[in-house]
Amino acid sequence: MTAVNRVDVLIVGAGPAGLSTAIRLQQRLNAAGRPERVAVIDKAEKVGQHILSGLVFEPEALDALIPDWKERRDPFVTKALGSEVRRDDTVFLTKTRAIRLPGWVMPPYLRHRGDLVLSGSEMVRWLAAEAESLGVRVYPGFAATEVLYGDSGVTGVRLGDKGRDREGHPQVNFVPGEAIEARVTVFAEGSLGQLAEDVVRKMGLDRGRIHQIQSLGVKEVVKLPADHAFGTNRVVHTLGFPLTDVFGGGTLYSMDKNTVAVALVLALDWKYADLNPQQELQVFKSHPYVGRMLEGGEVIAYGAKTLPEGGYFALPQPYTGGALIVGDDAGFTDVRKLKGWHNAMRSGMLAADAILEAIERDDFSAEALKRYEELLASSPVIADLRRGRNYRQMFTKGRTVYLGAPLSLVSRFVPGRIKTEPDYRGMKRVHLKRDYRGGYDRLSDVAVSGTIHREEEPSHISISDPDGCASCFREYGVHPCAYFCPADVYRFEDGELVLNPSNCVHCQTCRHKCPHQVIQWRVPEGGGGPKYKVL
């Protein structure tokens, strides 16, 4: 018999969407003098440790959430206000050259002047402090593994067990996962959130939608000497090298204390069986243009995370009885701008508004929570996504990515929805045969992600059909997962899979990209995973 805990509002995931929901809701509950309690749970040991983002941020969403934020006297605000983009370059890279695209060519959604360049993990820590000061309870270290359903729809979640050994037996310190029942549960797990997927599937919320597709971002933060050439208040976006036929590109953003965030974002439908994204990042850094800017640098942080790119037609119905879905968990990233943070925050705020109405009416049925979808529909979130509909999908229709680019300008005029294959079907027996040399090796990068899991905990990864691995090798000539995992979790020795689950950075690329879909990734014991600080 496991204990049952009850809260009024449970938010799963302390990211920008979840915390915005919590902050807005608690603000309004406090103003109305209402006693309802808001609880946020997060699987990281501490808030912010599983957050990774660009982050080039449109501050209007924060102005709406915390109107007086600019007047706060704290290190985060000071840093944020000083981070405004003043130099904004988009560059096309060939193997050796860099061609700067003139500003007037760039569509408005790809211009960043005036945006703030922030660290996502830092901002989330700041948002969590704000939430707690309002009276929200934030509980890190708890991973939700199962959605609980009842007659009215979603009734809560069950947490994962803690203290099992390798074989799954309870140890002396075993704590069984408790159930948390809530009048409404907000799913804010971020990209590839499994609980939201479960709700969408069970409640049929994706009827008539196209399936979601993702990109993977691998990111390093590089500490440079004080006199470095890159400069402050600057963002650079690149296209082309190192991969001209994978949708995506590189980014370089100035961060504080002489650091630069360098990242490569790659769509997960890539065809190369031997593409190693962490190593492609090193290749990107080796380009003369990039290398010059990062000269003398030392990598002080690393991480990887996916982002949803399906856009408007991939959005599920984001509500059902007793539940709402916010942020990247629903897929609100604007893929034209490649920005999801502001939409995550806005969706959270609108969810909060809908929840308050539900509380006041004491009605958490699907009919009542439909209000959330209505609020979204008349908000900039949906308006932006509608304008960007079919955008990403259009890139798959040109034979190369860049043929798709001009088509993308007219993507929204295409009637109906452009369908694409699921990402994992993109794999072909095609090899990059890249000579990976120089730069940081995968394990060294994993070391600066801070990722750690309890050594004795059960493996959170299993293979549903080991024959799948053998046939993968036959079909593709290599074991793709040994390449595409950004954290070197999958290795093959003498043809046998050797797992290192404790290296995992929780990006879930593996279960998404495995061509035979035999990788089962479950959320590990709460408290484990990366320890991002400045990503």
Add this chain to the structure above:
Amino acid sequence: MNYIVLIKQVPDIRNIPPDAWDWEKGTLRRGMLDTVCNELDRQALAFAAALRREQDGRVVVLTMGPPFATEVLRYALSICADGAVLLTDRKLGGADTPATAYPLSQSIRKIEREMFGGDRNYLIITGMQSVDGDTAQVPPQVAEELGIAHIAYATGFHHADGALQVTRITRHGKEVLSPDAYPALITVTGWTEPPFASFGRTAWAFDQEIVTWNAEDVAADPARIGLTGSRTTVNRIFSPKDVSTKDCEYLTDMGRLAERIGQLYSARLSSQATAADAGEEYRLPEDKAPTFRGEVWVYAEADEGGLHPAAFELLGRAVSLAGSLNEKVGAVLLGAGVRPLAADLIAHGADKVYLAEHERLGHFSAIPYTETIGELIGAHRPQILLFAATPLGRELAPRVAYRTNSGLTADCTALDLIDLKRAGKEYTGILRQTRPALGGNIMASIITQNADIQMSTARPGVLQALPRDDSRRGEVIEHTPASPEGRSGLRLVSFEPVQATAQLSDAGVIVTGGGGLRTKENYDAYIRPLAAAMGRFLGVESMVGASRAAVERGMIDRGHQVGQTGQTVKPRVYVAVGVSGAVQHLTGMQSSDIVVAVNKDPKAPIFNVADLGVVGNLEESIPQLTEALRAGEVSR
């Protein structure tokens, strides 16, 4: 029975961001590290919870720290505590161990008065040491300040006839002790899996009030807290290693390799023992008086098995220090029937042996030993007292230091004399005490201040003994303990001699097998004989270690794992066989003196930190090396 658990918020040293090091200032930017509850204090919480299950009462948790240390109090509440006290005050900052033990003791007295209504039936439980300070000094010093007994290294307990019986491991076996009087203090080492908090209790914990006290609330004497109350101070912090990569000497002949290992080993030892490249040996300046006066003493640990070999190592160093200071060397010997051992001490360098024999001192117990040594110190006022950082030394030295208001530095890896100008004061002929901290991630050099006696503990195997010289002369000075009938506060229930499992951290030589060995059979066939031969060849304790890959493949249990998620070790000689040298492994062994690497991949990163390297098949090289070491041992 009530319980007070002392816990500490410490930096999370499992993951130190590269840019947290400020090498120019020689500091670590602690603000850049996450904070966690000290691992052994989690064990203490589990211990308290288990005790309470058998004997109900209140569990109050206490920590001294900055305001955000409430984080660990909330954690403790979510595990088992039902009351939490934060002692926080700027005036308490910068404190060393006695200046921490004292205000904590004052807080304990206040908890006893105000929360337990004056009821003295309680136990104080804490983790043996913290991962940042690493000294294990505060708990015994709290016990000394409160005048109570302590049981160190507890690994379990049970109740018999209504009395609490605590099990602990000593050098020679398993002891069961029962407190005679309450309160008593128990320090806990790893005894169970660290506890997890349930969600329900975590939510409850957040709603609990945390009592906050400052220095004035606990009536702490300002002269005994903070920097003013500290008896040691950190002079400098530096990196344990050169950041540059070593130049690896590659060899193909195993006989030559064995020879080179022997040569490098001897060279390292002699450079440590004498600190002598020409002119480096310390000399007192002619025009200045030394800051401290008195003899240089060592505590000679003796028990049923005879003298601990570390006593001779301490004497070796003491002779050199005393020579430079123009003072005599004294050895303190306590026990019953230990008189014959005085001759051994003199033969290894002692000018005087201060002998205290009494039935009460027959079996080690902290309070009578502390009192007796305190009497000797009071009578003879040495300027230096060295202890071996054995389990016994680590629980005895802190009480002795606290009782005599001396400065104490634990686990020193180097002890030498210097002159120093610091903060407007001049020091002449003082002891510079160098030790690792933060899990071995930094080295600190420490000096004694505001005290008359400089005390240190040094790890066995770090200092070198002088060769035995039976022609040396010395005197035995007998001392009668002043209060021979005094109570120790503990009753020895039973003692069972047991071969204590050696710690990796104590080994002078570690031979580690990595994933390259592939199977347990290979590990046992290659690594174990090599480790044994290496140990005999060099005349030090040797142990086997493993990389995580080896442990994962079932070659050996996790207790032997070296690396980021295993143990951090700093042996004289580290041999890595079939270890690739990924950074996760290197962080666990990079401070080793001499590194020997054997790997068939010439590009393996392990060679970047190796002094001696062999590129080749371990199936051939290892048996050959083992043979060469055996042959070399015979010929030495």
